[in-house]
Amino acid sequence: MIKLTTNFPVTAKKLYDSWLNxxxxxxxxxxxxxxxxxxxxxxxxxxxxxxxxxxxLQPYGRIVQSWRTTEFHESAPDSRLEILFEKHNSGTKITxxxxxxxxxxEKKYEKGWKDHYFKPMKKFFKKSK
Numbered sequence: 001m002i003k004l005t006t007n008f009p010v011t012a013k014k015l016y017d018s019w020l021n022x023x024x025x026x027x028x029x030x031x032x033x034x035x036x037x038x039x040x041x042x043x044x045x046x047x048x049x050x051x052x053x054x055x056x057l058q059p060y061g062r063i064v065q066s067w068r069t070t071e072f073h074e075s076a077p078d079s080r081l082e083i084l085f086e087k088h089n090s091g092t093k094i095t096x097x098x099x100x101x102x103x104x105x106e107k108k109y110e111k112g113w114k115d116h117y118f119k120p121m122k123k124f125f126k127k128s129k
Contacts, residue, residue, distance in 0.1 A: 002098040002110045006118050008125045012060040012085035012092045028124040052078060061085055076102055
């Protein structure tokens with residue numbers, strides 16, 4: 001299991017909406033994203049490396065997704081990604097919980113979340129305040 005927490009200087013609404021919006025998601029990660037931001041909607045991000053669907057959407061509070069990469073064995077089940085958004089001082093705290101990953105892959109995906117999501121998001125949302 002991966003559990004990461006970080007803060008951003010923007011509202012939960014802005015973070016939540018950006019996560020589920022193709023253009024904004026592409027902008028803050030640098031990889032092409034196609035996202036249907038509805039419950040049951042499918043997504044393809046990082047130029048198709050990551051795919052899945054939205055299982056639970058609680059506006060500005062919680063996103064739960066089925067999630068897999070092209071590196072998952074085709075018979076492997078999807079992993080589960082949960083993102084929690086919580087007001088913190090003048091910004092928002094995000095808690096990312098990623099479970100049901102293939103055995104032994106947690107460290108690789110934790111590094112991916114830090115390097116390919118949180119770092120570029122910090123830069124992007126610092127500029128877009």
